[in-house]
Amino acid sequence: MAAARSFPALALLNRILLWAVFLTLAVICVYPMIWLFLNAFKTTNDMFAATWGLPKVWHWENFSTAWNYGISRYLLNSLVVTSATVVIELSLATMAAYALVVLNFRAKAAIYTLILGGAILPPEVSLIPLFRVMAETGLYNTYFALILPNVAFGLPFTTFLIRAYMTGIPGELREAALMDGAGEARIFREVYLPLCRPILASAGLISAMRVWNEFIFALTFVESESVKTVTIGVMSFAVALRADWGVLMAGLALSILPILATFLVMQRQFVGGLTSGAVK
Amino acid sequence: MKHLLAVTALATGILASLPGLAQDKTVVSFLHKFPEPENMAYFDAAVAEFEAANPSIDIVMEAVADEPYKDKIRVLMASDQVPDIYFSWSGEFGRKFAREGRTLDLTEALKGPEWQSRFAAASLEPFQFEGKQFGIPVNVDSKYMIYNKAIFEKHGLSVPTTFAEFIALNDALLAAGEVPIAYGNQSPWAATHYIGDLFAKMVPDDVRQADYQLLAPADQLYTHPGYVEALALYKSFGDKGYFNNGANAISHQQARGAFIVGRSAMVYLELVEFYMLADTPVAEQGWGFFPLPPMEGAAGRNDLLTGAPDGFLISAKTEHPEEALAFLNFITSPDQAAKYVSTTGMTSAVIGSVTEQTTTPETLAGLKALEDAAGMALWLDTDMDTASANVILAAGQGLLSGDETPEAVMEKVRAAAKETLAQR
Amino acid sequence: MPDRSDHTQATLRQSLQGWLWVAPALLFLVVFVYGPALTNIRFSMFSFSAMSLDWDFVGLNNYLRLWNDPKFMTALTNNAIYAAISVTCQVGVALVLAAVLEARVFPNFSANLFRTALFLPSILPVVVVGLVWQLLLTPTTGLIDQILWETGLASWSRAWLGEPDTAIFAVIFVSQWQWTGYIMALFMVAIRAVPRDLYEAMEIDGASGVQQFWHITVPGVRETILIVTIITILGSLKVFDIVWVMTAGGPNHSSEVLGTMMYRAAFRDDMIGYSSTIATVIFFIALTIGLVQIKLQKDR
Structure with missing residues (x-):
């Protein structure tokens, strides 16, 4: 910073100010989670008395109460819905992206626009008709009621990401393989898929985060404890246990623990993956 | 790609294996709004006891909390996936279901001294529409x-x-x-x-x-x-x-x-x-x-x-009215009602189930005040x-x-x- | 992006192969996105309830009713405020924060730590964020109120989520808390793609950090700014979960947004046709924003 060099005092002040700003922001962002975990160990009365301090007695049983209430089932449901959605979504998006990049067919531009256009439409717009479809086909209250719309609403962005990545793969690779007598399916599987691994990981992570946190479909299309995902499960949990703050907070803490732990261990991959697509 | 396929197959396998474990039994679905741990303790036990006595019936129970229940039951009505037995408040909330023909007429089933006499007229009345009984009271509040x-x-x-x-x-x-x-x-x-x-x-x-x-x-x-x-x-x-x-x-x-x-x-x-x-x-x-x-x-x-009885209705479209009625009869039996009161701390619409043995003096006094009142708003x-x-x-x-x-x-x-x- | 394969008009046989590859994705979009969205427009012309099976054709009456519904104006305004604040915070503030972190003001280790800390809220489910902040904002016993009391700002203490004047702003604040760090990380990636030597050249000319920001960073990430702005506006239009969790549109409908209004109409008030009308309005606003985006990107 050249300007900084000419006014050392000002630069120092600047620096202190920036440190102060960022430290404050970091505390604001992180402290609520620390507060959540600390208070999860308290009883309701302790919390009314002192929401700041460390628990006087660490009430580990809050966590077992919360766990027994059904958090485990919700987490499992979320896992099933998320993994199935990601797998189906990536498969379809990769196929579509491959065709859009390497194959020559009519109405290609129009088809690509049609796929991308889906990104504009919020789920609210399709909610009520979708709800009727789910009810009439018997999909209501099954995992599929969550997986299928989640795939559809995730496809536009995922296809966009993978397509952008595939355009960077030199076409000569495919031409050479064609010379060797390989078909499109084989080129797709043996040339493109291995090369696309990094973007598949990123796109998969983005899609997984989206589905894991999805709310409105889960609120509308399922009802049973046996299929409720963690977002909705936590809601019903919160209503039923609102009187007992400690247990409620233990439940909230448990529900985010898996994702929080993964994030803290693999934060570089997380941030990198989730922000890919920021530049074309 | 092979991996992907394998995972998909696995996922579908999990999906397929989860619902409908007991196909050879008569499945009766049951939805209520008491998911709190102490309430579930009673309902879980009651369902288990009923199933043990009626091995051919499988009660599939779900619970949604109070506030979201109001949305949930409307969603279920809209999706035509009405549970065989479902919770309802008394008054217009339940009358609306009766008016639209979504409830089974329980007048006949309830008749006779055995079942009907368990309840006070004041708790039955809010579950009537055009002279017909559409719901069974479970507790009074x-x-x-x-x-x-x-x-x-x-x-x-x-x-x-x-x-x-x-x-x-x-x-x-x-x-x-x-x-x-x-x-x-x-x-x-x-x-x-x-x-x-x-x-x-x-x-x-x-x-x-x-x-x-x-x-x-x-x-x-x-x-x-x-x-x-x-x-x-x-x-x-x-x-x-x-x-x-x-x-x-x-x-x-x-x-x-x-x-x-x-x-x-x-x-x-x-x-x-x-x-x-x-x-x-x-x-x-x-x-x-x-x-x-x-x-x-x-x-x-x-x-x-100010207060009201809560109750259970049976869907007009249920395929198993006999079994659903049997279950409602079971949970409103004097014996079960007493267990309900002592396990949950709630009251019961069943006469004689709220006693010094099953509840606290305060709840008893509160119920007494309710019985002494001329009626409910x-x-x-x-x-x-x-x-x-x-x-x-x-x-x-x-x-x-x-x-x-x-x-x-x-x-x-x-x-x-x-x-x-x-x-x- | 130039397309290598588009030199010639494809034959029908060639086309068939391409269509087969995109068919599954297209099918999903048609069945679960576009089809329902169009059906929804048809629904909006009827008056019907979940309970009964009677459908009354009412033409555009639902739209007239919506126009005269004071809640609609509240919701629309709230969505607009949501968008305005989000664009300011998530585009403006996030870009500045990203520029500072990328300008090597802090040692690498601290910069990384700051990025992780600010990014953290974005990985949490919205429901959990909403519930935790609801607890934090509870009057008297909540953390925020206690901080205000302890720091002598007791006169600022209020029921943030319980007063019509502040409820929507409290919700919007939480949303900024959650997403600003994420957008900041996006901008950091974009800034890294700006050639380093541009900065070095300006530095030799004696330009300040602020000047560098305006003359290199902003033009360098213009594309990302545009996309993030559009995404943020679309996100503000479809916002539902955080509002539903924190206030459910209350108190007295003061924090209602189009999404909550629509959900309430369908599943609480049992007016499904009316709900579809609200959804249709959302549809057309989204469509307009989408078209504007395409126009802007073409004009570049």
């Missing part, structure tokens, strides 16, 4: 003002016997620096319990019933001045500071928690919440209860208690039609925050009621 005896004694206060004394009591508490009433109105049904009680006291009974059930001529609906006066009275509670700060941002459960730890002198609770006060700081200080006291010279009835939000109730629900918050006036609210209620009437 009413609303009382709970007070902290230590705080009352400290300031030399006593239980009010008239509404004027109740107002004076609040003023005295306020002057003494106490929060008179803990109030959480984040979910606005809480307000309707106050407003409903005041409507019952300040509007003549026949006028009120005709309005709630939309039996009055369209241009006379909700025109009695008692409605506006009642809303103004409710608003004055907030304006004068009888309620704690920020009632609209606090849940009812948080308000109850504040009362329990002695941060307020009173709280407006349901009979079925009494058991939650056991083993708490307020239990050590001592607590008592009283209904909102009678109002001298008011136009309505002073001998009603049902929960307002489940007794009015949906559109009018929605206006009152929002108004319960708006009046407190100063964004609504009683006159404007009743104007909106009239418009909503007229429209609903026109559609019927």
Whole structure:
């Protein structure tokens, strides 16, 4: 910073100010989670008395109460819905992206626009008709009621990401393989898929985060404890246990623990993956 | 790609294996709104016991919490996936299902001394529509003002016997620096319990019933001045500071928690919440209860208690009416009802099930007060039609925050009621 | 992006192969996104309830009713405020924060730590964020109120989620808390793609950090700014979960947005046709924003 060099005092002040700003922001962002975990160990009365301090007695049983209430089932449901959605979504998006990049067919531009256009439409717009479809086909209250719309609403962005990545793969690779007598399916599987691994990981992570946190479909299309995902499960949990703050907070803490732990261990991959697509 | 396929196959396998484990049994679905751990403890045991006695029946039970239940049951009605047995409040909430033909007529099944005689007429009546029984009551509930005896004694206060004394009591508490009433109105049904009680006291009974059930001529609906006066009275509670700060941002459960730890002198609770006060700081200080006291010279009835029975309905489309009836009969048997009361701390609509052996003295006294009352003023939000109730629900918050006036609210209620009437 | 394969008009046989590859994705979009969205427009012309099976054709009456519904204006305004604040915070503030972190003001280790800390809220489910903040904002016993009391700012204490004047702003604040760090990380990636030597050249000319920001960073990430702005506006239009969890549109409908209004109409008030009308309005606003985006990207 050249300007900084000419006014050392000002630069120092600047620096202190920036440190102060960022430290404050970091505390604001992180402290609520620390507060959540600390208070999860308290009883309701302790919390009314002192929401700041460390628990006087660490009430580990809050966590077992919360766990027994059904958090485990919700987490499992979320896992099933998320993994199935990601797998189906990536498969379809990769196929579509491959065709859009390497194959020559009519109405290609129009088809690509049609796929991308889906990104504009919020789920609210399709909610009520979708709800009727789910009810009439018997999909209501099954995992599929969550997986299928989640795939559809995730496809536009995922296809966009993978397509952008595939355009960077030199076409000569495919031409050479064609010379060797390989078909499109084989080129797709043996040339493109291995090369696309990094973007598949990123796109998969983005899609997984989206589905894991999805709310409105889960609120509308399922009802049973046996299929409720963690977002909705936590809601019903919160209503039923609102009187007992400690247990409620233990439940909230448990529900985010898996994702929080993964994030803290693999934060570089997380941030990198989730922000890919920021530049074309 | 092979991996992907393998994972998909695995996922589909998990999906396929989960639902419908017992295909050879008669499956009866059962949805209620008691997911709290102590309630589930009873229902889980009851279902297990019933299934053990009837090995060919599989009861598939789900529970949704109170507030979301109102959405959930409407969603299920819309999706035509109505459970065989489902929970309902009494009054308009249940009548609406009966009106649309979504409930099984239980009149015949209930007849005869064995089943019908278990219930008081007062708990059966709110589950009748056009002379037919559409629901079975499971518990009865009413609303009382709970007070902290230590705080009352400290300031030399006593239980009010008239509404004027109740107002004076609040003023005295306020002057003494106490929060008179803990109030959480984040979910606005809480307000309707106050407003409903005041409507019952300040509007003549026949006028009120005709309005709630939309039996009055369209241009006379909700025109009695008692409605506006009642809303103004409710608003004055907030304006004068009888309620704690920020009632609209606090849940009812948080308000109850504040009362329990002695941060307020009173709280407006349901009979079925009494058991939650056991083993708490307020239990050590001592607590008592009283209904909102009678109002001298008011136009309505002073001998009603705000409250209602809760019950279960059977879907009109059920494929297994016999089994569903058998299960309802089972959980309302004297033996089960006693277990229900002792396990959950709730009351029961079954006569003789709430005794010294099964519940606390306070709950018993609360039930006694309910039995002594001339009748019930049902929960307002489940007794009015949906559109009018929605206006009152929002108004319960708006009046407190100063964004609504009683006159404007009743104007909106009239418009909503007229429209609903026109559609019927 | 030039397409290598588009030199010639494809034959029908060639086309068939391409269509087969995109068919599954297209099928999903048609069945679960576009089809329902169009059906929804048809629904909006009827008055019907979940309970009964009678459908009354009412033409555009639902739209007339919506126009006269004071809640609609509240919702629309709230969505607009949501969008305005979000664009300011998530585009403006996030870009500045990203520029500072990328300008090597802090040692690498601290910069990384700051990025992780600010990014953290974005990985949490909205429901959990909403519930935790609801607890934090509780009057008297909540952390925020206690901080205000302890720091002598007791006069600022209020029921943030319980007062019509503040409820929607409290919700919007939480949303900024959650997403600003994420957008900041996006901008950091974009800034890294701006050639380093541009900065070095300006530094030699004696330009200040602020000047560098305006003359290199902003033009360098213009594309990302545009996309993020559009995404943020679309996100503000479809916002539902955080509002539903924190206030459910209350108190007295003061924090209602189009999404909550629509959900309430369908599943609480049992007016499905009316709900579809609201959804249709959302549809057309989204469509307009989408078209504007395409136009802007073409004009570049």
